[in-house]
Amino acid sequence: MWKRIFVVVCTSTILSSFGTAASPLYGRADLAVKHEWALVPHKWEWQGPAPANHHVDLRIGLKQGKLDELIATLYEVSDPIHARYGQHLTKTQAEALVAPTEETTQAIHDWLDFHGVDLSSIAYSPAGDWLSLQLPLAQVETMLSTKYHTYRHLETKDTVVRTLSYSLPRALHDHIDVIHPTTMFGSMRDFRATFHVTDDSARSDTVVASNGTTVKGPAGQDIPVSCNTTVTPACLQALYRTEGYVPKAANKGNRIGIAGYLEQFVNFADLQTFFTMFRPDAVGANVTVISVDGGLNDQTMPGDEANLDTQYTEGLTFPTPNVYYTTPGTAPTINDSVTPPQRDEPYIDWLQFVLSHDDMPQTFTTSYGGDERACNLFAQLGARGASVMFSSGDGGVGAGTCGTNDGTNRTIFQPVFPATCPFVTSVGATFHIAPERGIDFSQGGFSVYFPRPLYQEAAVPPFLNRLGSTYAGLFNPAGRGVPDVSAQGEGFQVVVGGRVESVGGTSASSPTFAGIISLLNDFRISQGKPSLGFLNPLLYSVGAPAFTDITLGNNPGCGTPGFNATEGWDAITGLGTPDFVNFQELLGRL
Structure with a gap:
């Protein structure tokens, strides 16, 4: 069953909820869609608005600083005819290649601070390339300029809170790879x-x-x-x-x-x-x-x-x-x-x-x-x-x-x-x-x-x-x-x-x-x-x-x-x- 959902968000109202100070980096005109679906994904159906008291375990995947170098190294140490074959990296060496740049980390911190997030509440992955934090749904909707809804899987009857589209300031698109939960509907039960x-x-x-x-x-x-x-x-x-x-x-x-x-x-x-x-x-x-x-x-x-x-x-x-x-x-x-x-x-x-x-x-x-x-x-x-x-x-x-x-x-x-x-x-x-x-x-x-x-x-x-x-x-x-x-x-x-x-x-x-x-x-x-x-x-x-x-x-x-x-x-x-x-x-x- 396919349903087309139209999401309308009044961005100016949302942005004003955390204060009246304007920011050229995070203002309304600067927003651009990060990812969106044209339709509700296959085997899912729209149920209604998300619960007002819903909290989100938000995960933010940051752009990794030297990912290309990590992948190049991976192929070298895995190639049986390469001189580096078998010379695997240590934990410290691998983390140094995937850690985000200081510019990326600072940009994300500034954005989160702008939206009233307590930076001391953030949990980090070992390399600092994943951020985890729990926030009220209303605050996440403000940050991502979107509206979450409840969806149900037609076969498993699993219920999730997701959105069909989310946006970020253009200046952050090169610093953030993905945010979850947003538009990913996959259920582990499918496996x-x-x-x-x-x-x-x-x-x-x-x-x-x-x-x-x-x-x-x-x-x-x-x-x-x-x-x-x-x-x-x-x-x-x-x-x-x-x-x-x-x-x-x-x-x-x-x-x-x-x-x-x-x-x-x-x-x-x-x-x-x-x-x-x-x-x-x-x-x-x-x-x-x-x-x-x-x-x-x-x-x-x-x-x-x-x-x-x-x-x-x-x-x-x-x-x-x-x-x-x-x-x-x-x-x-x-x-x-x-x-x-x-x-x-x-x-x-x-x-x-x-x-x-x-x-x-x-x-x-x-x-x-x-x-x-x-x-x-x-x-x-x-x-x-x-x-x-x-x-x-x-x-x-x-x-x-x-x-x-x-x-x-x-x-x-x-x-x-x-x-x-x-x-x-x-x-x-x-x-x-x-x-x-x-x-x-x-x-x-x-x-x-x-x-x-x-x-x-x-x-x-x-x-x-x-x-x-x-x-x-x-x-x-x-x-x-x-x-x-x-x-x-x-x-x-x-x-x-x-x-x-x-x-x-x-x-x-x-x-x-x-x-x-x-x-x-x-x-x-x-x-x-x-x-x-x-x-x-x-x-x-x-x-x-x-x-x-x-x-x-x-x-x-x-x-x-x-x-x-x-x-x-x-x-x-x-x-x-x-x-x-x-x-x-x-x-x-x-």
Whole structure:
């Protein structure tokens, strides 16, 4: 349902509410729109004016002083043929590159002071590039020359307070990247679709037995035939050839991190049951849970997503330490007398928490989304030596939303952020063995926001050439291609509440690929070498031969068959699935 909303604001009245003194910098004539929507975003509907007593947890993302230098450094330390390969930045070095200039900080302080904000109430990110403060809605409307309204999601029934347009003095446009909450309507609950229970009616405490029957994998290895439909850690170890590798760098700092939101709690009893059934040598091991900004881990509420992530990362990487970050984040709510404060943007909380520490895991996996501005925070993680994996999504070519929001309602293929961020490794999904196939829900395509990065310049054009004029006008051929890689994503055996569920989705693929990268980091660190860091420049160059190319499958959506898996990179399985032994041989030469 689409509704056109017209917002009229009497700016002169608003500005006079904080005094009569005129300011040439912040006056009415100086205002210019920072961002606006022509229509209410897809799947949202207007409900009415925002509550008069509403308070806003305002976040202001400032222009980062030397962002270009940070990104240039990221690519240099991530390029296996560059002299700086592996020379990752320290926390202090990275923060020095993203800190805003004194001019930017002063301009923002002057603006906030002009609008009566107590500067001592502001909280800052470690680099000072994000400001957080809580203000009455009426004051925020004055500052942004706008009017907020209440909107409801048609499917999830989530309710948010947002605006369709906001303005800033022209002099501030070059100092402020984004302000939230304003015009971003994304709900984290949408990302629940990255996993699903595949056989909910047949839950049991047993799994399909292989009866000793095996098939040959791409490298001639024996794989239990049961892995065609029932995936366990043993299946993944055999398929991706990690079987027999024993991590050696657990006492040298190698760790893997899992980001959790949406009140997804990892259950310790379920983890032990999983180990007993599928990884007996790991019985007694556990995952370390770190609370971010008051995040909980309620043992009475085992989560499918949290259990899937931790059971398979630890199932693949034991005895490597696993760290689960629990960040409070639920669907957006109205902050009034009967509902809790909004926590609909916890992603920035998690990123800032991790970046605030000198020491952090070398590998991360997560399946949730956030604001495009977070992309620059991932660049910081990569520059500091972390490899970041994301589920590509489960929407085929459409991400569940095939229409534009610019008033034309054109059909367009839209892969989702953060998989589209050029500084992360996006992971699509496969199923079956001998051979593996791209699965229909594996989300892939081309970003309409981020241009194609240099590391994809050789791999992506051949796919586009084979595609020809098919789907012309439905996607951005110059955009960043998704996914980068893929891994199994269907039939994962997960223990939830003491019982086995069969779970699928790219949320299974991402921790699987991340587990293999963590083992490769272990291999590197045990040899006295630095961690892999940002992966993509390596994967798309000398790393490409270490993948098993997937040439079967397609990802339908938007009323089309979607893209086909083909030789080389494609927009359903990326470069393919990993071969651990091949990667070991490659990394041993770097």
